[in-house]
Amino acid sequence: MENKTAKCPDFPTDLEYQSGFGNSLSSEAIAGALPQGQNNPLICPYGLYAEQISGTSFTAPRKLNLRSWLYRIKPSVTHEPFKPRVPGHGKLVSEFNQSNTTATPTQLRWKPVEIPDAPTDFIDGLYTVCGAGSSFLRHGYAIHMYTANKSMDDCAFCNADGDFLIVPQKGRLWITTECGRLQVSPGEVVVLPQGFRFAINLPDGPSRGYVAEIFGTHFQLPDLGPIGANGLAAPRDFLVPTAWFEQSSCPGYTVVQKFGGELFIARQDFCPFNVVAWHGNYVPYKYDLSKFCPYNTVLVDHGDPSINTVLTAPTDKPGVALLDFVIFPPRWLVAEHTFRPPYYHRNCMSEFMGLINGGYEAKADGFLPGGASLHSCMTPHGPDTKTYEATIALGNEAGPHRITDTMAFMFESCLMPRICPWALESPFMDPDYYQCWIGLRSHFTGEETKGQSRDLHNGHN
Numbered sequence: 001m002e003n004k005t006a007k008c009p010d011f012p013t014d015l016e017y018q019s020g021f022g023n024s025l026s027s028e029a030i031a032g033a034l035p036q037g038q039n040n041p042l043i044c045p046y047g048l049y050a051e052q053i054s055g056t057s058f059t060a061p062r063k064l065n066l067r068s069w070l071y072r073i074k075p076s077v078t079h080e081p082f083k084p085r086v087p088g089h090g091k092l093v094s095e096f097n098q099s100n101t102t103a104t105p106t107q108l109r110w111k112p113v114e115i116p117d118a119p120t121d122f123i124d125g126l127y128t129v130c131g132a133g134s135s136f137l138r139h140g141y142a143i144h145m146y147t148a149n150k151s152m153d154d155c156a157f158c159n160a161d162g163d164f165l166i167v168p169q170k171g172r173l174w175i176t177t178e179c180g181r182l183q184v185s186p187g188e189v190v191v192l193p194q195g196f197r198f199a200i201n202l203p204d205g206p207s208r209g210y211v212a213e214i215f216g217t218h219f220q221l222p223d224l225g226p227i228g229a230n231g232l233a234a235p236r237d238f239l240v241p242t243a244w245f246e247q248s249s250c251p252g253y254t255v256v257q258k259f260g261g262e263l264f265i266a267r268q269d270f271c272p273f274n275v276v277a278w279h280g281n282y283v284p285y286k287y288d289l290s291k292f293c294p295y296n297t298v299l300v301d302h303g304d305p306s307i308n309t310v311l312t313a314p315t316d317k318p319g320v321a322l323l324d325f326v327i328f329p330p331r332w333l334v335a336e337h338t339f340r341p342p343y344y345h346r347n348c349m350s351e352f353m354g355l356i357n358g359g360y361e362a363k364a365d366g367f368l369p370g371g372a373s374l375h376s377c378m379t380p381h382g383p384d385t386k387t388y389e390a391t392i393a394l395g396n397e398a399g400p401h402r403i404t405d406t407m408a409f410m411f412e413s414c415l416m417p418r419i420c421p422w423a424l425e426s427p428f429m430d431p432d433y434y435q436c437w438i439g440l441r442s443h444f445t446g447e448e449t450k451g452q453s454r455d456l457h458n459g460h461n
């Protein structure tokens, strides 16, 4: 507990976390603050207010049901009426349609966006790149990026539209939430579920990253199938905050609420991080990607990228994701007589990719840390010409090879994205992206057949 006014205090280096994915957890910043035996005592310990936050409908099946109970100094409702934020934001979209976004099958790639000099916090530095569906209809997603250089001052953000999965690429995020504090570095990711209030401090100043927002569902760990009971992201490596609260009054504090892609503000005279104890399974959490335990080909062929799924947000159709978060971590490549980089392909799902550090195995140049690419549904893509030629030149004699110092990722969705105008018109968009494949030449050795079909199988055995 600290007794400071308004400004978010420095974070200790030894923040404590709880561990696990989907657990029922509890935490109290003052011993005895958590009611025992019931959620709603007439008078809560220390005179706290009891408040529930639900992440699923009350009647969602028990295995999907998410909610937490927060015991706080004042309830969230103690604020002045919501008003539209002026000036508005203008670059956040939560319902994608012909009036606000463009559909294109073209392969798109962006260079890393420069971080502005003008003071910009996480909220103002966030902009939508693409997405599909609608937060109003509780089905869809938005992919955002952010460039920022300044901590959020005397304000908290609350996203009524969906869950944020934030992938910082540059600069640490010190995040205060109603459940406690999280320190998130590039190489780690953090999930801030729908409705939680949070404030982001930027201890390193210039910061950049990616955000996947999902509407109407939440992230789960993927099933492991024949892999067995262990592997990929382990539940115990997901870290959840411990209770922490700010006690002093904060006159002029603002809650900024994203609701249907628009920003609203409400003033209050206290900081929303006033939760002394909590329990439940609806919580913010972080995960260090270096903990991921990859499985892969040990003899031949290139495995599908789903083998590297960290988190998946499902649809109602089994195996069809609203949004998968997939990584391409350092690992050994050992496949024999195999083209080891990603195969050329067209996917019925749409693939947005980002690069946290290093290079990406399918692109010799042009895809840079902090940059992005989008290969939409059925749009052909694969390794660039340089990667193809270099791989072929190595031939069958390539021994075991360790891919090091790299972390690329993909947000993959069954819904076709529409692109925001500012992303298409961005000076950071690479208009020559297609050139990386144009040089792929024919290596065909079958000229002697002169285009006639060879009668390999005549169909009459």
Ligand SMILES: O=C(O)Cc1cc(O)ccc1O
Pocket (backbone or CB within 6 Å): 302, 303, 304, 305, 341, 342, 343, 345, 347, 351, 362, 381, 382, 410
């Ligand atoms: O397109 C990409 O680079 C992502 C990707 C990687 C891979 O190893 C297989 C398929 C795939 O879409």
Ligand SMILES: [Fe+2]
Pocket (backbone or CB within 6 Å): 345, 347, 351, 375, 381
């Ligand atoms: Fe792909």
